[in-house]
Amino acid sequence: MKKQSITEIKALLNEDNLTPEKWEALLQDERKGVQTLLKSYHRKKEREKRLIQRFEEMRHYENKAYQNGFEWIAGVDEVGRGPLAGPVVAAAVILPKDFRLIGLDDSKKLKEEVREEYSTYIKEHAICYHISFIENQIIDGINIYEATKQAMYEALAGLTTPPDHVLVDALHLPNLNCSQEAIIKGDASSISIAAASVLAKVARDQFMKELDKKYPGYGFDKNMGYGTKAHLKGLEEYGATPYHRTSFAPVKTLGK
Structure with missing residues (x-):
């Protein structure tokens, strides 16, 4: 043959x-x-x-919550605490019990094209999701830690189905009206937090790429506002934009 x-x-x-x-x-x-x-x-x-x-x-925390009688389990995560410019962004998402996306992980571990593909898939298959942006002026006014919590609260409040249990990446949110569990490195340990991480990362990256078109001298489309050499050089040459965090060094020392 x-x-x-x-x-x-x-x-x-x-x-x-x-x-x-x-x-x-x-x-x-x-x-x-x-x-x-x-x-x-x-x-x-x-x-x-x-x-x-x-x-x-990575379904461990969700399965435990289901076994404890919870039905609407939300994962919440943020991106953008460290950059010198741009918002801090949080996403909250409730996934169906049978949700399946093999390869889902902490957004930082995924390639950009994979993140974008996963973000679309998560939006199409989630029970509900919401993404919150906290602008740099608010970050400067209340500090990045409080701004991060505010972003998370707003993301959870925007869910059309109120959660009865929340899985949070690292932080404790004292003003929630439901139970919660703070998980260290939750974006790599929980599918719900990982999904929120992907949504927040893709949304913030898209924002920064659009910002780069308006302010092209800082490399926002590549550094996403973090303090790279190209970004610092842009600050030296052009000064701060209205989107820079003036409470962050070295932005706050410009002109002094």
């Missing part, structure tokens, strides 16, 4: 469309190209297995 071409075998592996008989035939195929494809396929399946296991581990 004529052997299948490397291209045909690659298509079958990509489709996961192999009968036991065809699989056995591939294992016996001594062509170097076929064996290379099989090794690549095995690595891919092992990676998928690890991602599935990690996703199930």
